[in-house]
Amino acid sequence: MTLRSGLIGCAVVCSFLVTTEALARCEKPPLSSEFGYSVCKDWPAYPGLSITALSQLESRPSSDRSGRDGIYDLNLALVSTDGLKPVATYHRASVFESDAIALEDLQLDTARYKLTSDLRAFGLRVLFKGSSRINPFDQTLLSLYVKDGEMVRPVMERLITYQYSGAWDGNCAGERSEVVRTVEIGRGSSHGFSDLIVKSVSTTTVGDGEGEACESRSTTVKPVITTLRYDGKHYVIPEALKGF
16 A cells, blocks of 8 residues: 555545434535535434545546536445444445536435345435436435445345426427336245335326327336345346446
8 A cells, every 4th residue: 555545545434424423413424525415314223323425526538528527426324323433434445427417316225125134224315317308217226235344235236216208398398207116025035034025106297289289198017016036245236227
């Protein structure tokens, strides 16, 4: 390790500890840049612990880009609400790209993701939003994490739980589609972890005509059920259900 990389590593760790303490108090943490997202939430499954998530702008793809465009990292931590100290952490660099499809928000999900008799996961939902009105594209990705010693470990990554897309003229004519997915704990198990049951509900809206003559028709198809099984490290997600 070079001196420079060692100093950078120390700076990252120190910054993260300060950030974690701020998040534990549900305060806006100090960001290394003006662009970033942070959220904190108590974890009902484990009284005395809160979950923190922070994503900050790391770099821009080119010198002529500005605003929120760029590459973002991700920091997660489980924090003792008494001592305000992290008991388990997770860091991943260059995990999100924000451009025409922009990183919009982070949300923590503390639903009852009971994966084993004594292990529960928490969810992180990452929201992306497109910039085009006539070619809309919104997407929400869900990842699940568990406490594994002093680490927070991902067990499912980037399941698309919401997607809205289409092409229309901005007034009436065109087609748009919406997919909503929910996740439930299944009765079966794989490698000791409960299977996850994903229900997908798809709705297509078609518009035709102009002005007062505009007609819009929506069709919702029969829900599709998909079972996600744990392979010993992760839940395997079909490519059609996995986000970018």
